[in-house]
Amino acid sequence: MNICKKTAYSTKEFADDDIKRFQKKNRINKPTKSYLCQRCNMWHITSNNSVLFEKIDKLEKENYKLKIDIKQKSNFAINNKIQILKIKHQKQIDNYKQKLNHEKFKNLKLLQELNNIKNKQSL
Numbered sequence: 001m002n003i004c005k006k007t008a009y010s011t012k013e014f015a016d017d018d019i020k021r022f023q024k025k026n027r028i029n030k031p032t033k034s035y036l037c038q039r040c041n042m043w044h045i046t047s048n049n050s051v052l053f054e055k056i057d058k059l060e061k062e063n064y065k066l067k068i069d070i071k072q073k074s075n076f077a078i079n080n081k082i083q084i085l086k087i088k089h090q091k092q093i094d095n096y097k098q099k100l101n102h103e104k105f106k107n108l109k110l111l112q113e114l115n116n117i118k119n120k121q122s123l
């Protein structure tokens with residue numbers, strides 16, 4: 001039972017014969033070389049294209065990883081900006097609240113003074 005999904009040949013000659021057969025066919029991905037498989041110890045055939053496909057696949061996977069990295073990093077930067085904005089806004093809110101309290105206090109004092117004057121007048 002062969003553990004590889006690829007077509008397996010018992011000898012290099014059989015594999016090379018099949019390469020010749022494929023060369024005559026009108027296919028985009030023509031096999032060009034045979035190799036002894038390390039896993040199943042049988043011969044497989046492969047094309048230069050499939051080597052390229054594997055390289056492209058590897059690069060695309062790396063690119064995807066980078067994209068995620070960049071996304072996470074820029075998210076971090078954006079989160080930082082949002083955090084800074086939040087702090088700024090909170091400071092402004094606190095300032096306004098303080099001013100409001102101050103105004104309330106001033107008004108309260110004025111009211112007290114006014115009451116004092118009224119009391120004095122009524123005496």
Ligand SMILES: [Zn+2]
Pocket residue numbers: 003004008037038039040041042044
């Ligand atoms: Zn194999």
